[in-house]
Amino acid sequence: MSKPTKYVYEFAEGSRTMAALLGGKGAGLAEMTGLGLPVPPGFTVTTEACKVYLATGQEPPELGVEAAHALAGLERAMGRTLGAPEDPLLVSVRSGARFSMPGMMETILDIGLNDESVTGLAKASGQERAAWDSYRRLVQMFGRTVMGVDGDLFEAAIAAHRARRGAATDHELDTGELVLLTEEFKDIVRKETGEDFPQDPAEQLARAIRAVFDSWNGERARVYRRREHIPDDLGTAVNIQAMVFGNLGDDSGTGVAFTRDPATGERGMYGDYLPDAQGEDVVAGVRDALPLSELKALDPRAYVELGDHLRTLEAHYRDLCDVEFTVERGRLWILQTRVGKRTAEAAFRIAHDLREEGTVTADEALTRVSGAELTRLMFPRFDVKATDQPLAHGVPASPGAAVGAVVFDSAEAVRRAAAGEPTVLVRRETTPDDLPGMIAAQAVLTSRGGKTSHAAVVARGMGKVCVCDAEELTVDPAARRFTTSTGTVVREGDTVSVDGTAGTVHLGALPLTASDVGRALERGTGTGALTEAVLGALAHADSVRRLEVRANADTPEDAVRARALGAQGIGLCRTEHMFLGERRALVEAMILARDDTARAQALAALLPLQRTDFTGILQAMDGLPVTIRLIDPPLHEFLPDRTELAVRLAGATHPDLHDRQLLDAVERMHEQNPMLGLRGVRLGLAVPGLMAMQVRAIAEAVVGRLRAGGQPHAEIMIPLVGTVEELRLARAETERVLAEVAAETGTPLDLPIGTMIELPRAALTAARIAKAADFFSFGTNDLTQTTWGLSRDDAEASFFPLYLEKGIFETSPFETIDQEGVGRLVQFAVTAAREVDPHLETGVCGEHGGDPQSIHFFHRAGLDYVSCSPFRLPAARLEAGRAAIADTTDTSDTR
16 A cells, blocks of 8 residues: 655655755755754645646645644744734745746745734733834735736835825834734735635635645746746745834844855855844835844854855855845744856856865866856956946946846836847846746846845846845836936936946946956866866866867958867868858859759859869868758859849849849749759759869868878768768769869868768667768758748747747747757667777757757767857867766756
């Protein structure tokens, strides 16, 4: 008989290894309880209970009994009863998914307060104002989060009371005002919902738990999960914890602490503290918090104790820890811990420092950083001059440089982003409701809140530029503007530049300059803690990775840059890019040729130009492989637009003969679906001399480099092969030309000849094609199009957003390899080809070659190399190293 499912765990029953069941918060609370830290007791409702609720619409029948049993234990431990009229026990209710999710339900504090227990709390605490402050918070939080009341209605009521009293903050409202405000809040709830605010503490708790479950499928949560590629079936846990109070006077307070600076990675205790406040005040940024160092003067004993606990947690988790705490009349309580979100800069510095301290191994340090973070560090920064006066200064909460149009709400940010316009979301402070706008915007700017505010924490987690607490700005969302301390008015749509590193905002678009990390990567050396950390991580990745990392490069200049960024060769050199510009006329001449002689003349004119191209690229990549793909796109792309030509001819008094010939050629070569027409190997076989010209140019470039003392390693790639017969014919022509050049120059030429696998049929017949190929290179861009039966450009412009919104795609299959479909074709082709030739070289040259998740897949699939654009090379090198480590550990997270 199977053991019945357990849905509720007291904190003392769990551990951090149970994060999938207890969620991140619950596992952290359990772990701290086991370590003996001062954690207010409580219990966790598991993710399994949430899954049952989401599947059936009802809580598991056992949940009520288990929760009641756990609550009775909590009441015994605290010596108080939930919501009792005299000295009541109060609890908080927090969501807690496996992965930290800003889009989940906001915390509800002070569950258990009602019209009777608020008086009991006032008597027991001796703080009547604090009791009513807690009650109005509960009605506001519960009304908004559980009962669905518009939060702006509560904010408007608070603002009216502040204005009447001339108070700058909620904290300045006295007891009488808070009593009136609480009654107004209850009236708002009644008017908006048709029901009274619930007075039964048990009903409050049950409805709060259910609201957490419901929030898993809320719009904010679904938006965040799509962005972070978090599965939809994990569910969330619920944490119920005894309340402790930081709003009982000057000897109380609340704060957030980090064991290291989450923005820079610097060592030391860091964070914010807010005296006489409850926890949500720090996160919301409704009052300006003090630096954590101020706690040392306010309460030296609590400060020393907090430092001890932070050191314990960092040593235990072996990572940056983010800790929420409350001081209640001099007694320190630890409310939550988790491995803290950090900026890309902090991630590399912390991983490097922990490695240097011997806390983690080099392999573990590499799993703590990612290619996406490295890419962010390579972004340009502002080139700020002394004369560039900022509009305002604030807290540099998440570094980087961003330029965009000012918007004042989430909906406008999303609307403009959909139209391709970069934006900066400006708010007094952000809430979880702003999450879609924060995702859509390039940067977030707030006039309140510090480095531990909602805006800062979420922006850091998403790698968004963020400046908080720019208190010189008066933000007026209703008027769609903000005003600086000097009177400058910036309206919605105006362009601003936000410097998340310096903590400044500037009017207009500032010029950009290369990042220090980007420059260091190109030079291979640099100074400073960050560049040292980045170069160290890359060096270790290079030492452990199995996959080679090559570049997609079409010019000598691109090849030089790619080599500087660590490319081990060129995996894709696209020759069609060499026919643009002034050379286009020569291609036109080839297309318009009426006989073999005219065509040969046009090709002869192209030959020396192609030879020069290849010579420069081979020189830049001397000693490394250069895979050159023969011309691929349809020839019509080199001809003028049919409509423009026809209009020009119709309007001409004396039509130009050349234009007539061009129009005839365009009409002759017109195809209904040119991307599936005369291109690739078909073009090479159909147009006499074209393939021979390109092969000769490659061969002569190789000979030239050999005679110059170089070490050229050119490889010739035949594109769009669908059958081995095509490859055999193209290979025969290629070998014929190579033999001719070898005979003419007296130089033996043995160039590998392979093919690009970009059609499903090629993948499915890979065993046959492998008999005629020296290497395979997977063109995953076209392989994705032909497997899915769609055009990338058309799909992304039409139904892709709908598919992403509805969850049909977790991410675009053109950004991350579709492992179930396209990926299976790649795996099948590699396996089948290696049975024919165990030493057949295989790689990928589509843009998937630079995508972190795809690189991990290609490593597992057994490919020899990935190839990507030069800018993505450092990230690809890093991810290839992480993929190798993931083979032997389970610590890698490729999300």
